[in-house]
Amino acid sequence: MQNETNPVAEVSQFATNELTQTASESTSALVESFTAAFSQVIDLAPKVLAAVVVLAIGYIIARLVANAVSALADKLGLQRAAERSGLSKSMEQAGVTRTMPQIVGTIMFWLLLSVFLVASFDILDLPGVTGAIEKVVAYIPKVLVATVLVVIGLLLAAFLRGVIATSADRVGVTYAQQLANACYYILALMTFIAAFEQLQITFELLNYAILIAFGAIALALGLSFGLGGRDVMAGILCGYYLRQRFQAGDRVTVAGYEGTVREVGPVSTIVETDENGLMNRHSVPNSMMLNEAVR
Numbered sequence: 001m002q003n004e005t006n007p008v009a010e011v012s013q014f015a016t017n018e019l020t021q022t023a024s025e026s027t028s029a030l031v032e033s034f035t036a037a038f039s040q041v042i043d044l045a046p047k048v049l050a051a052v053v054v055l056a057i058g059y060i061i062a063r064l065v066a067n068a069v070s071a072l073a074d075k076l077g078l079q080r081a082a083e084r085s086g087l088s089k090s091m092e093q094a095g096v097t098r099t100m101p102q103i104v105g106t107i108m109f110w111l112l113l114s115v116f117l118v119a120s121f122d123i124l125d126l127p128g129v130t131g132a133i134e135k136v137v138a139y140i141p142k143v144l145v146a147t148v149l150v151v152i153g154l155l156l157a158a159f160l161r162g163v164i165a166t167s168a169d170r171v172g173v174t175y176a177q178q179l180a181n182a183c184y185y186i187l188a189l190m191t192f193i194a195a196f197e198q199l200q201i202t203f204e205l206l207n208y209a210i211l212i213a214f215g216a217i218a219l220a221l222g223l224s225f226g227l228g229g230r231d232v233m234a235g236i237l238c239g240y241y242l243r244q245r246f247q248a249g250d251r252v253t254v255a256g257y258e259g260t261v262r263e264v265g266p267v268s269t270i271v272e273t274d275e276n277g278l279m280n281r282h283s284v285p286n287s288m289m290l291n292e293a294v295r
Contacts, residue, residue: 051120058116062109070105078104087154100151107147111140146195153191157184235267238286242269246293254293257282264289 073079082088082100098106114137121133165180242264246252250261252271259273259282268283284293 047124051123054123055116055120058113058119062112062116065112066105066109069108070101073101073104074099081155082151084158087151087158103147107144111144114140142199146198149195149198150191153194154188157187157191160184160187235286238290239264239266239269242286242289246289252289252293254289255282255284257284 078100079088082091088100096103114133118133118137161180161184164183165176246261246264246269248261248263252259252261254271257271257273259271262270262272262281264270264286268285269289271282271284273280273282
């Protein structure tokens with residue numbers, strides 16, 4: 001009598017074998033994955049350690065160099081120049097509490113540290129991260145140049161503001177300080193535009209507006225001098241020389257008046273006379289005062 005096979009038992013045995021084989025293969029794959037990952041970590045550990053050491057050394061060097069640069073900038077009088085020009089005051093109003101030497105030192109610190117940061121990622125052999133950081137580091141010199149442009153431009157603008165204010169005041173220009181401030185802000189604006197262009201940020205429309213404004217001012221000045229401004233300019237120049245010859249309170253005789261100089265204005269001089277006990281003030285053109293006034 002032949003043994004009869006049980007179909008259910010055969011199917012069950014087949015399923016058990018398949019599950020056992022699948023579990024074994026999954027376990028082997030998982031073990032291999034963990035082994036490969038652990039092997040990569042073991043291989044990467046010396047690189048990570050070397051990268052950390054390079055970055056630590058870079059931090060120390062960058063900090064030492066930054067402190068030295070900051071001290072040198074302070075000894076060279078950068079902060080005093082910023083205070084005299086009014087740049088420090090403007091920075092304080094903008095909420096910047098660091099001094100100019102400290103700012104220069106900070107820029108140098110990050111510049112050097114970025115170089116060591118690139119070297120650290122080169123050791124780790126991470127091309128994607130290294131490429132991104134290299135782009136940032138390549139941009140840092142542009143930031144440095146832009147910062148130097150802003151500092152020098154604002155110092156120059158502040159210096160010219162003082163020169164313009166003093167010169168205009170000496171020749172008797174009434175709005176000398178306002179004129180000096182206007183020149184300062186125009187130069188400061190041009191400085192920032194140049195700095196942004198260094199950073200590859202352009203303001204073409206603003207550039208055209210400034211050129212148009214300067215052209216309009218030049219045209220207005222040309223027309224004013226051409227259509228009668230020469231007399232005004234002559235009066236201003238005469239006033240400059242009059243202030244060297246006469247002081248308030250001097251007695252003079254000019255244009256039929258005999259009186260006291262009260263004020264030498266931009267284009268005319270105020271002479272006060274005593275006529276029968278009445279004090280009268282007369283405006284005498286500076287050109288006439290310079291040519292005809294007698295003490």
